[in-house]
Amino acid sequence: MDWPKENIGISDIDLRNVFKYEPKATRVVRLEGPEKELTVRSLETDEDWEEWMDKELPSPDSRGPGLVLILARRTGQQRMPMVRDELAGFEKGLSERSMSFPMEVGGAPNAEKGLQPSLSGRRSARTLPFSLETFKSISKRFCLHGSIARVVSRSDVPVFSRAELQMGLPERPAYPAYVYNCRSTNAWDMDLALTVTHFPGSGLTYAVLFGTPIYIEDEVIKRLSSAGEAASYPLLLPGIFAELERNRHVKLVEDYMDDIEEKIFELDSRPSVTQQMHSSNTDRSKDKRSQWLDTTYLRNGLITWNEQLAKMTRHTDELRDTLFKPSRNYNFRIESDDYIEYSRSTHKLHFDGRREPPERNAKNDWMKGTDDDYWDEDEGYKSEMRKIGVKVNDRLRSIIEEYEEKIRECTMRIDGMAMATQWSHGDTNVEIALATGRDSRHMRTISIMTMVFLPGTFFATVFSMQLFNWFPSGDNGIVVSHYLWIYVLITVVATLLTLGTWYYFVVWRHRARKEVEEDEVHLIA
Numbered sequence: 001m002d003w004p005k006e007n008i009g010i011s012d013i014d015l016r017n018v019f020k021y022e023p024k025a026t027r028v029v030r031l032e033g034p035e036k037e038l039t040v041r042s043l044e045t046d047e048d049w050e051e052w053m054d055k056e057l058p059s060p061d062s063r064g065p066g067l068v069l070i071l072a073r074r075t076g077q078q079r080m081p082m083v084r085d086e087l088a089g090f091e092k093g094l095s096e097r098s099m100s101f102p103m104e105v106g107g108a109p110n111a112e113k114g115l116q117p118s119l120s121g122r123r124s125a126r127t128l129p130f131s132l133e134t135f136k137s138i139s140k141r142f143c144l145h146g147s148i149a150r151v152v153s154r155s156d157v158p159v160f161s162r163a164e165l166q167m168g169l170p171e172r173p174a175y176p177a178y179v180y181n182c183r184s185t186n187a188w189d190m191d192l193a194l195t196v197t198h199f200p201g202s203g204l205t206y207a208v209l210f211g212t213p214i215y216i217e218d219e220v221i222k223r224l225s226s227a228g229e230a231a232s233y234p235l236l237l238p239g240i241f242a243e244l245e246r247n248r249h250v251k252l253v254e255d256y257m258d259d260i261e262e263k264i265f266e267l268d269s270r271p272s273v274t275q276q277m278h279s280s281n282t283d284r285s286k287d288k289r290s291q292w293l294d295t296t297y298l299r300n301g302l303i304t305w306n307e308q309l310a311k312m313t314r315h316t317d318e319l320r321d322t323l324f325k326p327s328r329n330y331n332f333r334i335e336s337d338d339y340i341e342y343s344r345s346t347h348k349l350h351f352d353g354r355r356e357p358p359e360r361n362a363k364n365d366w367m368k369g370t371d372d373d374y375w376d377e378d379e380g381y382k383s384e385m386r387k388i389g390v391k392v393n394d395r396l397r398s399i400i401e402e403y404e405e406k407i408r409e410c411t412m413r414i415d416g417m418a419m420a421t422q423w424s425h426g427d428t429n430v431e432i433a434l435a436t437g438r439d440s441r442h443m444r445t446i447s448i449m450t451m452v453f454l455p456g457t458f459f460a461t462v463f464s465m466q467l468f469n470w471f472p473s474g475d476n477g478i479v480v481s482h483y484l485w486i487y488v489l490i491t492v493v494a495t496l497l498t499l500g501t502w503y504y505f506v507v508w509r510h511r512a513r514k515e516v517e518e519d520e521v522h523l524i525a
Contacts, residue, residue, distance in 0.1 A: 004147050004163040007174045010139045014149035019135065020127045022075050027217055028052070029224055031231040032066035038225050049134045053141050058204060060143060060168055060175050065203030067231045069224070070138065071217045072210045074190075075127040124186055125193040125211025126152055142206040143167040143177065148195040151181040152210065155191065158245075158301065159183040160238065160308035162315055167197055175199050178234050182241045182308075185301055188252055192216070194241045196234075200323050203232040203381075209241075216244060232381075233388045234323075235316060239396065242309060246399050249305070252298060253406045260295050260413045263288045264420045292417055299410035306403040309396055316393040324385040327378075 025044040031037070043049050058064055128135055138144070145167065151159050161181045168174035180196040193210040209220065223240050230236050266288075463470075467481040 004145060004165060004179065006166045007168060008146045010136075010144055010146045010149055012136075014146065015132060015136055015139075018126060018149045018153055019132075021132050021135065022127055022129060023131050023134070024073065024129045026073055026129045027071040027221075029069040029071065029221060030056075030066065031224060031227060032058070032064065036066075036228055036231045038221075040221060046131055046134050049130065049137065053137065057141055059172075060177075060199050060202065060204060061173065062202065062204070065232045067205040067224070067227075067236070068142070068207070069205075069220070069237065070142070070208045071212045071220065072125075072208055073129045073217065074125075074211050074213045075129070124155060125183075125191055126155075128210070138208070140170055142208065143169065143197045144195055144206070144208065145179045145181075145197065147179070148181050148193070148208075151183045151195075152193050154183060155186040157183070158185050158305040158308055160311050162311075167199075175201055180234070180238050182238055184241075184245050184248070184305075187297065187301065188248070190216070190248060192241065192244065194237060196237050198234040200234070205231070205234070205237070207237050209237075219244065229384055230388045230391075233385055233392065234319060235312060235389075235392055238312060239392050242312065242396065242399060245305065246402070249302060249403070249406065253302075253409065256291075256295050256298055257409060257413055260291050260417055263291050264413075264417050288417070288421075292414065295410055295414055295417075299407055299414065302403055302407050302410065306400055306407070309400050309403065313393055313396045313400070316389045316396070320386055320389050324382040324389065326382065 023044070023046075025042050028041045028043055030039045030041075032039075041052065043052055057068065058066060130138070145163070145165065147161070147163070151161065159181060163179045165177055165179055166174040167177040167179065176199070178196075178198045178200065180194070180198070182192075182194040184191045184193070190213055191211060194207065195210075196205060196207040198205045209216075212220070220240060223243070224231070227236060465487070467484050467487060469479055469481070472479060
């Protein structure tokens with residue numbers, strides 16, 4: 001089966017066919033150290049990327065917790081030097097080093113203000129702000145799993161997936177890792193994609209966020225600046241992704257609700273039947289159908305994404321019960337100081353929640369002390385992660401409840417439009433019935449007039465023919481012609497021929513065709 005495979009990166013075929021490349025400046029966010037200090041760098045050339053990855057990028061076997069996120073900027077964004085005062089909106093966690101990256105323009109500074117139009121007119125997250133060779137190197141050094149290519153390709157379907165795999169650098173040991181992929185639909189502007197590789201053994205997280213406009217980058221940096229210990233939680237970035245998608249959907253729902261309510265009110269102010277007969281309503285009907293279909297599609301999209309959020313909440317419970325569960329060995333050690341059991345495997349993490357004791361060297365001198373201190377610190381770390389997991393779970397459930405409310409709002413408007421259309425059609429049918437009644441009264445008047453004047457007209461026509469001589473000359477004058485029988489005969493024959501033709505085409509042929517169809521049905525049965 002086509003399930004995620006161990007330690008599989010992005011293939012060369014996917015690098016060429018799935019992604020497009022437009023190199024430009026890109027932000028890289030890092031959270032590292034015991035204080036989770038946030039730094040932001042701007043990298044542009046291939047040389048900048050290679051130098052940064054060689055000198056500053058932590059490796060999976062460094063066993064130092066932290067987070068490294070690449071904000072793959074959306075194509076078409078502009079940039080200008082950042083003014084220091086404009087950084088005041090970020091939290092104090094931003095270091096002085098972060099002041100050096102450029103500030104882009106073209107996006108909203110606050111994602112809460114709603115969905116902003118893409119300057120480039122593109123809605124795909126496939127276009128990356130670096131060259132193919134640089135992204136190939138990034139995919140290897142960031143331990144990106146090849147499944148992200150398929151997720152990005154499914155641009156019309158929102159996705160959240162997670163997998164427990166062995167990941168690592170090429171020709172280096174592989175470590176247990178959680179791989180997360182998120183994708184928002186490109187049915188609307190500003191679709192995003194996210195891939196995360198988290199190594200529980202060290203607490204290190206690599207991530208790439210694809211298709212980020214300027215205001216999304218600022219929003220992500222603002223949220224990460226206050227993350228603190230939550231930077232080591234595996235679902236931190238997928239949770240931020242859920243918040244960003246919520247902001248987009250809330251704005252969409254508000255706009256769609258306003259539009260469909262406007263169409264419902266238009267049904268109340270419909271023209272009369274007479275006006276409708278003399279005017280074309282094709283465009284108006286097309287707009288109503290389009291709005292109904294768009295709102296229905298939006299509701300289906302919300303339902304699908306809500307299911308992905310439910311998968312996230314279930315995964316928080318899974319992390320609580322596996323990776324961050326209290327260690328039985330730790331509980332036993334508290335009762336008996338003489339019994340201590342460690343998992344000293346150099347490259348393996350047991351997903352029952354036990355982390356490896358770090359090597360005491362210069363790279364992690366911030367974790368010093370005895371093995372007992374390590375166990376105390378490890379249990380404290382897992383306890384803190386469980387608390388953060390509860391917060392993430394509660395927030396996700398709140399978002400799910402909000403989505404359910406938005407789904408109900410969409411359903412109410414869709415049903416309301418259907419009901420308003422039925423009422424409009426009912427009123428139209430009443431008007432048609434009234435107009436038909438008025439026409440029938442006119443026809444009755446015409447029929448009465450016809451019955452009054454038809455006999456006189458008939459006899460006047462008959463007796464005005466030359467077959468009758470009402471003023472004969474002489475005593476032998478004939479009043480009625482001997483050829484009157486010819487008129488009677490022709491009239492009777494013509495009448496019978498007319499009635500026969502009508503009966504043949506209207507009654508007999510229809511009855512014969514119906515009998516043939518019934519015989520065929522009996523034969524088939």
